[in-house]
Amino acid sequence: MNLYQLDWETKKETALTDFILFPGEQRSRPFFLPGGEKFVFSLDPYAFRKQDYEMASKSSGPHPPYSFFIGSMTNIPIGPNNYKTLEAYAKKETEGDEMLDMDREGRILYWGNLGEKKKEGNPVALALRPRDPTYKGTGYEPSGLTMEEEERRYPYAKLTEEQLRQGDGAQLGLKETLEGNAYRGGIGQALFLRKPGASSPDEAAFDSGGCSTSISPDGSRIAFLGGHCALASTQTSISLIGRDQRMKDIQFIDWPKLDLVPSTPTR
Structure with missing residues (x-):
């Protein structure tokens, strides 16, 4: 380590x-x-x-x-x-502002509460994840579904190893998020990019709530484990999303299906 x-x-x-x-x-x-x-x-x-x-x-x-x-x-x-x-590097002590990665310009990628940032009038947050006009709730209501109903709607436990390998777990996780009250209400967790100073304003945001996240060197997009975080140890889809993309446009990469060829370092 x-x-x-x-x-x-x-x-x-x-x-x-x-x-x-x-x-x-x-x-x-x-x-x-x-x-x-x-x-x-x-x-x-x-x-x-x-x-x-x-x-x-x-x-x-x-x-x-x-x-x-x-x-x-x-x-x-x-x-x-x-x-x-x-x-x-200076860090924010507020809950949820956990630093995840840094691009080569020294900007920090971190978790943030989208709803709270919108209340503060944060322009980057206000431009991200617009509220679904057909949704009448606040975004904070529970789904109202029982555990059995949740399992029938998003049957993670019934997925086979092959289905997980094919990325079905990631697709279910994305579907669950997009249909959730928080996302439809335009709130929830999101990822933000800012310079190191604790008072530095956010420069960009990513419409993502994935696990094990890293940012590209130029800060233009992120890669993370897609789908449901609880499946991170078993599902295998790596997800990509850019600054200006909506979560529904996440690109999944099915790692086990890639034909990887070992290479010898060249001088």
Whole structure:
């Protein structure tokens, strides 16, 4: 769970970090800044030292969102003894503003409450997910369906392994979201893109609520596990959506059906 740099010429690995990490404590894709002297990665702030992690594990209170950090190659390996040399990106502490990824311009992709942002008059939020004019509710009402009715309408449990492999789980998840009260009411969760400053305005939004999300280097589109998050460990569709696309236009990629050919790195 630590970061290493591999030199293709010498085949030598160099440790960039030396934390006592636990599974799931590192997110996003680490990358080097131009020039190769600094690198960016994400980490739970409680993962710096073992005692911090153990204390946080015993706490029932809310934990701070994952943070992005900039490390310098002059300080590697960065670990418990010199982690204060890291430069942290500012983050919003409000619930739901969890940082997921960063594009190569340093803009942060994060979860946000679309309904709350619309109430605040956020122009990016107001332009996303217009309310269904035929829907008369507020968006916050429960579906009114019993568990049995939900299962009949979106029969995830009845899907075979082959159906999951073909992406049927993702299609059901999309159908459930589009027909849901929150989506029809123009609210719910969405993904937003902003510069690192905690007070920086949102520059873009994505009509998505997927899991395991990453953003393209130029910030124009995102990839995520499509369908129902509960199926993330079994369904296999990777989904793509751009800034100006509606959720109904999500593009699914059925990973197992791709003909992948191993390649040898070229110099």
